[in-house]
Amino acid sequence: NAGVTQTPKFQVLKTGQSMTLQCAQDMNHNSMYWYRQDPGMGLRLIYYSASEGTTDKGEVPNGYNVSRLNKREFSLRLESAAPSQTSVYFCASSEALVGAANTGELFFGEGSRLTVL
Amino acid sequence: AQKVTQAQTEISVVEKEDVTLDCVYETRDTTYYLFWYKQPPSGELVFLIRRNSFDEQNEISGRYSWNFQKSTSSFNFTITASQVVDSAVYFCALSGGYSSASKIIFGSGTRLSIRP
Numbered sequence: 001n002a003g004v005t006q007t008p009k010f011q012v013l014k015t016g017q018s019m020t021l022q023c024a025q026d027m028n029h030n031s032m033y034w035y036r037q038d039p040g041m042g043l044r045l046i047y048y049s050a051s052e053g054t055t056d057k058g059e060v061p062n063g064y065n066v067s068r069l070n071k072r073e074f075s076l077r078l079e080s081a082a083p084s085q086t087s088v089y090f091c092a093s094s095e096a097l098v099g100a101a102n103t104g105e106l107f108f109g110e111g112s113r114l115t116v117l
Numbered sequence: 118a119q120k121v122t123q124a125q126t127e128i129s130v131v132e133k134e135d136v137t138l139d140c141v142y143e144t145r146d147t148t149y150y151l152f153w154y155k156q157p158p159s160g161e162l163v164f165l166i167r168r169n170s171f172d173e174q175n176e177i178s179g180r181y182s183w184n185f186q187k188s189t190s191s192f193n194f195t196i197t198a199s200q201v202v203d204s205a206v207y208f209c210a211l212s213g214g215y216s217s218a219s220k221i222i223f224g225s226g227t228r229l230s231i232r233p
Binding site: 030031033035040041042043044045048049050056058059090092094105106108110111 | 160
């Protein structure tokens with residue numbers, strides 16, 4: 001079973017370049033998430049999507065855009081990459097009911113390591 | 118606003134010692150969930166437990182136990198008789214309530230090292 005699949009796993013960008021991180025889940029989950037992980041900062045929520053057709057800002061949304069393409073896919077776009085966006089990015093998904101507190105465990109992808117020079 | 122604080126950045130103990138990882142949270146919601154995740158050196162994130170805000174019963178699972186106290190907004194995690202395989206970064210996390218249904222935020226993590 002694939003679970004949550006992220007691509008690419010590694011990427012090096014130059015400052016100002018753009019790129020999109022792709023994420024797909026095959027568990028029919030309603031909610032999807034993008035986090036970034038930096039040393040000493042833990043996991044910080046960038047954007048999340050409670051259900052298909054909705055997206056919301058997390059803790060650190062500046063410099064990013066997201067698209068919930070369908071129930072399976074949730075992409076993260078860096079329009080003009082900056083060195084401060086060097087990080088490991090994790091996509092996650094969970095079962096959740098819209099309008100109810102999230103009761104589900106998060107299922108994570110393997111992470112995408114992004115370096116911006 | 119939601120906030121999760123894990124004040125212990127790193128902990129190192131000798132194998133077989135007991136160790137407690139602290140987690141303090143802030144939320145204005147009356148309904149919320151708390152979680153613990155483990156991230157071993159391999160990098161994947163492993164779900165350990167979920168606790169809802171209405172259930173303050175402590176939970177034990179083998180060598181792991183969790184103490185949830187709403188009065189102090191804490192959800193602490195204890196490993197009894199620690200083992201080298203417990204070495205990992207441990208994260209506490211908090212969900213939103215009905216107003217921010219799916220928003221889950223994490224603390225900064227505690228790196229636990231178990232020495233043989």
